[in-house]
Structures are given as structure tokens and as C-alpha cells.
Amino acid sequence: MPASSKFKSTLSTAYVTRHISQSDWSDFDAPFPTVFYFDALILQYISGCSRAVYCGATTAHRKKRKNQSAKVYTDIDCIILDMDKKTYPQIILLGDSIVQNSSYLRDGFSFTACLEEHCARRLQVVNLGLSGYNTSHALKIFEHLIPDPASAKVAYLLILFGANDACLPGGPTGQHVPLQEYKDNIRAILTHPSVKAQNPEILLVTPPPVNEVHLEEEDHAKGYDSLTRLQEHTAQYSAVVRDIALEFKDRRVSLVDLWQAIMQKAVQSRPGAATDINKIGTKDSGDDRIMRSLLTDGLHLSGEGYRIFWDEVRPLVGKQWSREPLDAPSWVFPHWSIAPKIN
Known part of the structure; x- marks a missing residue:
């Protein structure tokens, strides 16, 4: 037959x-x-x-x-x-203002634009950054953030929360989430039914460091009497993310250590100088020119900071694409020369 x-x-x-x-x-x-x-x-x-x-x-x-x-x-x-x-699979960027701002052009660089170029014809980039949100905010609305598999396939999910959770307890912003609760919340996000239904590759990102001297200037300008965040305190939240990524490594979770990448950049920018990496960004180390170049206000990433972020994320998205033949089988729609057309 x-x-x-x-x-x-x-x-x-x-x-x-x-x-x-x-x-x-x-x-x-x-x-x-x-x-x-x-x-x-x-x-x-x-x-x-x-x-x-x-x-x-x-x-x-x-x-x-x-x-x-x-x-x-x-x-x-x-x-x-x-x-x-046919619809494009999605890569969803979920997080706070650091994710939301990743679509902006800063110093001639846009993280989201680079990601869109990298994923062109393969994935739709969806920026769900929510400025000011912590993990408790996110969990409250999480069922509305991840689409049902019947409407869209999520191939990758990038998660970056912690910069707001790590606000100091009793501080003026009211954004603080205790460390254990933060840990529980990240686990709850990773195991949420919406995520399980999609089974995406997950990129779990550590919150970046802060620059206390610069941040204090910004906090005072907002009328706050004291610092909203401390480097040592934020470091504990980054450590939690590393632990969880290790715990979930066999469940399609990869670590993006943004904290470490930025701190390493700060160290490498001091050739020949004896540097205690744990002191970088603290008030004890004084005003830090390098950290000012990586963080626009002591908290949010500059264009150079987003370049570091991009360098960490890019190798984890579409690992196989560079090995594809010219016909690019991972494209959702075929090359124009062989694409169906009317008439």
C-alpha cells in the first residue's frame, strides 16, 4: 500500500x-x-x-x-x-523591576532586545516584570501569569525575585519578606501547578548585589531616614537561590548567578588590588566607582550590568541552535524559499 x-x-x-x-x-x-x-x-x-x-x-x-x-x-x-x-513557544521573564527594566535601552544596550534577537523565529519573549513586587506578591497572582498549555507553550521561564524581598525588616517600604518565607515562596513558584503543566526549562536568577553608598543617597532623596537594603543582607537571599537551584537541578532548573557575575566584574576591574569580595558594595569599602557603573542607583542594573546578565543567560537558551543546519529546524515557520504561499 x-x-x-x-x-x-x-x-x-x-x-x-x-x-x-x-x-x-x-x-x-x-x-x-x-x-x-x-x-x-x-x-x-x-x-x-x-x-x-x-x-x-x-x-x-x-x-x-x-x-x-x-x-x-x-x-x-x-x-x-x-x-x-501554529504559535510561537514562549520564553517568559518573570520578576520585579530588574526584569521589567530589562526591556529599556540603557547606555545603548537592551537585555530584552538581545534576547529577542537570539530567539528570533523560535520563541516569543514575554516580559512580565512587575516593579516593586516581592515573591509574596507574585504568588498571589501567579495563576494569572503563566498561560494554560492549550493557549501557549512556555519553553523557558526566567525567574528573578529577591531585590524587594531583601529589604530590611521594619523598613519604610514594607516590601520585606523573611528569609525562610522567601525560600518557601521560591519553592512554591517552582512547583506551582501552572509551572508543572508547562514543564519549561527554568532559569533561576540570584538577586544582584547593591551599592550601599549610592543606594543611601537615593533613599535619602526619597525621604527615608535609613538604608532600605544592605549588601550582607541581600547576599543571604542570593545564597538561598543557589541552594534551591541545586535542590532542583534534576528538575530542569538552571542557576543564573547574577550576584556572583556582578561581583566578579567588580573584582576584575581592580587589577593587582587586594580585594575582599564580601566588602564590595558596602559602606565600609567607601564609594565604589565600579559598582556605580554597574548599578544606576545602587540597586537597578545599568546597561553594563544588563550586559553581564545577558552573558550569563544567553548560553542557557537554545543550546542546540548553533549546531543546527542552515534550514534551522527549530524555526516555527520555514525559510521563505520553501514557505507555502497563496497563488
Whole structure:
């Protein structure tokens, strides 16, 4: 029996289609996802999609893999992709103002723009940064933040909370979350039913350090009588994130140690100087030119700070993309030269 004769043709969106389920496609002895050449045209069948792609060919050649001979399938004459059924998987950035501000252009650099360029044609970048929020705020509305898998697939979830949780207890902002509660909240986010339903790759980010001298200036300008945050105190919240990332390392959670990356940059910018990394950013170490260049107000990242953040995140998103062939099978829609079109 010809390979395509088992599929019943139906009229859909003005196209003749042949519905191919994953089980039907397995009759072709093809792994998911796989690439076929149809008369020199290329298609990719995406796992989980119920339909394959039209190429107007009568012969399909399975892409030759290492140590395998190419397979030929005949009479695959009319297979069409319902383009309107396809949506971009998402990478969601979830956090406080450090995430919200990542979409801004600072000193000629935008973290979110770099991420969008990196993910072009593969992932939709969704910035859900919520300025002023701590983990308790986030958990209260969490069910509204992560979409249902039926409406959108979340491939990556970046989580960065802690800068507000680490406000000093009894401080004027009222944003403080005790350390143990913060730890419980981060765990609750990672195990939330909405996250479990999506099963994304999770990038768990440590809150960055502060620059106490600069932050004190800003706090006084806001009318606060004392510092809202201390370097040593914020460091404890970063340590909690490291511990949780280690605890969840076998559950698709990767650590992005933004605290360490920024502190290392501050150390490296002092060549030949004896530096106690634990003192950097504290009032005891005095005004710090390097930390001022990395944090705009002693708390939020500058353009250079976001560059450091980007350097930590980029290797963790789309690790396999650089190894793809020119036809880029991870693209949601194919190259223009082989894309379906009207007329």
C-alpha cells in the first residue's frame, strides 16, 4: 500500500490536507522532530502538531543521518501544514523591576532586545516584570501569569525575585519578606501547578548585589531616614537561590548567578588590588566607582550590568541552535524559499 493512501483527504482552509497523527507518522519510521526533503524542498514535522507540510512532491527522502542510509517514501502527494494552528513557544521573564527594566535601552544596550534577537523565529519573549513586587506578591497572582498549555507553550521561564524581598525588616517600604518565607515562596513558584503543566526549562536568577553608598543617597532623596537594603543582607537571599537551584537541578532548573557575575566584574576591574569580595558594595569599602557603573542607583542594573546578565543567560537558551543546519529546524515557520504561499 502506498505510504499516503491510508490518509483520507479533507478540505480545510481551502487546502486539501491529509491528517497525520504522531502514531501515523511513526509508520514512516521517523523520529520526532525530523526533517524530510521533498524534491529538494525541506519540511520539518514538529512533535505535537497534528499535521505535516505540503511540498507538492510525489517522493520524499528522509534526511540522511550519521550511519544511516536515506529512506525514500513514495506517493506522499498532498500534505499541507495548517499555518494558522501554529504559535510561537514562549520564553517568559518573570520578576520585579530588574526584569521589567530589562526591556529599556540603557547606555545603548537592551537585555530584552538581545534576547529577542537570539530567539528570533523560535520563541516569543514575554516580559512580565512587575516593579516593586516581592515573591509574596507574585504568588498571589501567579495563576494569572503563566498561560494554560492549550493557549501557549512556555519553553523557558526566567525567574528573578529577591531585590524587594531583601529589604530590611521594619523598613519604610514594607516590601520585606523573611528569609525562610522567601525560600518557601521560591519553592512554591517552582512547583506551582501552572509551572508543572508547562514543564519549561527554568532559569533561576540570584538577586544582584547593591551599592550601599549610592543606594543611601537615593533613599535619602526619597525621604527615608535609613538604608532600605544592605549588601550582607541581600547576599543571604542570593545564597538561598543557589541552594534551591541545586535542590532542583534534576528538575530542569538552571542557576543564573547574577550576584556572583556582578561581583566578579567588580573584582576584575581592580587589577593587582587586594580585594575582599564580601566588602564590595558596602559602606565600609567607601564609594565604589565600579559598582556605580554597574548599578544606576545602587540597586537597578545599568546597561553594563544588563550586559553581564545577558552573558550569563544567553548560553542557557537554545543550546542546540548553533549546531543546527542552515534550514534551522527549530524555526516555527520555514525559510521563505520553501514557505507555502497563496497563488
